[in-house]
Amino acid sequence: MTATILDLEKELAQARSRIADLERMYRWFVSSADIISALADFQANINIGLNPEVILRDARGYIGQLLPVEALGFMSAENAEFDFEFVDVTPAQSREALAAAVEGAIADGTFGWAIQQNRPVVAALSEPGKTLMLHTVGARSRVWGMCAAILNINDDALSDVSLQLVSIVLMNAANALESRRLNAMMQNYSRDLEQAVEARTAELIEARKAAESASDAKSDFLANVSHELRTPLNAIIGYTEILSDEVREEDSQSHWLTDLQRIYKSSKHLLELIDDILDISRIETGQVEIVKEPFQLGNLLRHLIATIRPVAGEQNNVIELDLDVNPDIVVSDRLRLRQAVLNLLSNACKFTHEGRIKVSARDEQIGDRRWITIAVADTGIGINAEKLEAIFEPFVQAERSTVKRYKGTGLGLTITKRLCNMLGGDVDAVSQRGKGSTFTIRIPID
Numbered sequence: 001m002t003a004t005i006l007d008l009e010k011e012l013a014q015a016r017s018r019i020a021d022l023e024r025m026y027r028w029f030v031s032s033a034d035i036i037s038a039l040a041d042f043q044a045n046i047n048i049g050l051n052p053e054v055i056l057r058d059a060r061g062y063i064g065q066l067l068p069v070e071a072l073g074f075m076s077a078e079n080a081e082f083d084f085e086f087v088d089v090t091p092a093q094s095r096e097a098l099a100a101a102v103e104g105a106i107a108d109g110t111f112g113w114a115i116q117q118n119r120p121v122v123a124a125l126s127e128p129g130k131t132l133m134l135h136t137v138g139a140r141s142r143v144w145g146m147c148a149a150i151l152n153i154n155d156d157a158l159s160d161v162s163l164q165l166v167s168i169v170l171m172n173a174a175n176a177l178e179s180r181r182l183n184a185m186m187q188n189y190s191r192d193l194e195q196a197v198e199a200r201t202a203e204l205i206e207a208r209k210a211a212e213s214a215s216d217a218k219s220d221f222l223a224n225v226s227h228e229l230r231t232p233l234n235a236i237i238g239y240t241e242i243l244s245d246e247v248r249e250e251d252s253q254s255h256w257l258t259d260l261q262r263i264y265k266s267s268k269h270l271l272e273l274i275d276d277i278l279d280i281s282r283i284e285t286g287q288v289e290i291v292k293e294p295f296q297l298g299n300l301l302r303h304l305i306a307t308i309r310p311v312a313g314e315q316n317n318v319i320e321l322d323l324d325v326n327p328d329i330v331v332s333d334r335l336r337l338r339q340a341v342l343n344l345l346s347n348a349c350k351f352t353h354e355g356r357i358k359v360s361a362r363d364e365q366i367g368d369r370r371w372i373t374i375a376v377a378d379t380g381i382g383i384n385a386e387k388l389e390a391i392f393e394p395f396v397q398a399e400r401s402t403v404k405r406y407k408g409t410g411l412g413l414t415i416t417k418r419l420c421n422m423l424g425g426d427v428d429a430v431s432q433r434g435k436g437s438t439f440t441i442r443i444p445i446d
């Protein structure tokens, strides 16, 4: 009976201590769960870019809940010498004891070993019941520093789970430190970038101002110069005509007539050059305005051919018109179209001898728009295939020998192309050396 009571009391005591154990485990479990859930906040705070002091303080708090910490310090290696220095020891009066423990670990190689681990390294201290724990604080490949703690527990009594949780806490702290560093770096970069962009923008504004005033000055200059040149040239042309008439009246065979004719032709040529240069500079500086109005295409082309026929006749060329546009009324800029076609016609006359020049006009409906094509075909000298691309570039003439024999600036086709583009269309060329060339303008006409 007595034995039974004793047995029962013993069992009761065992049960109580089991309950106490279970309670302890339960509390540990609850506080671990707290820490784990708190770590989520920690993680969330990382994005705000916390102060390092706050990050370390929080980490220390969590570790204190996991382990019986007597003293805990963080050593940073973020200095020029990559030396580990204590930046924070709690409580402060334990600094020396902790430093001494770390010195010992450095001396016996434990510290060096710990640097290479991403987990807690523990070592028994000489004082019984005390353990040194070392754990790197680092994110990915970057070691920020070391966490060192003196624990009031025997090293073999430490639970693996608690140590793993310490690892998680310290990795989170390291991530927070790293993300703060990256944030700061990014802010610097973006500030530098903003400054660079501002500086560059200012430069560009200056450059544009300079370019604009240069371009204004250029157009003013060209407008003035062309006026200054045109006036005397027109006088030369006028007087040459008068002189020619007078000389012809006195002696139609006079050798003066040939010279006067040369003066006349050169002056005319010079006038054309000036007009071309002025035209292209007005187009390039956006001073040419497109004014669309309805007009009769047939009238325009017939007038043009009448104007150019004497020029065509100079080299015994015949010129004909093939018009098939219905209705004949089109909407475009009459003057600009006239100029574009005239340039093609004067080229055709210039580069064709005893041949035929044919102007064909057609209209067609493409989608909901009406277009015309005006083709100027000649049976003249033609253009080498490899030059065909370049002739629409300013100042380009197909060959050097051409330049000598045929006068010109190499601007006519450039002007024509620019005008066609401004009218919403384009111009292209098909040619065969020795056989002739066809230049075709395509523009919308409604």
Ligand SMILES: Nc1ncnc2c1ncn2[C@@H]1O[C@H](COP(=O)(O)OP(=O)(O)O)[C@@H](O)[C@H]1O
Pocket (backbone or CB within 6 Å): 343, 347, 348, 351, 378, 380, 381, 382, 383, 391, 396, 397, 398, 399, 402, 407, 408, 409, 410, 411, 412, 413, 414, 436, 437
């Ligand atoms: N109908 C054509 N036949 C042969 N060559 C041509 C013809 N039209 C233009 N070209 C070539 O294209 C070059 C550029 O023409 P253009 O821009 O009008 O300048 P320019 O007539 O002042 O030389 C001409 O120099 C010539 O070599």
Ligand SMILES: [Mg+2]
Pocket (backbone or CB within 6 Å): 343, 346, 347, 408, 410, 411, 412, 413
């Ligand atoms: Mg020309």
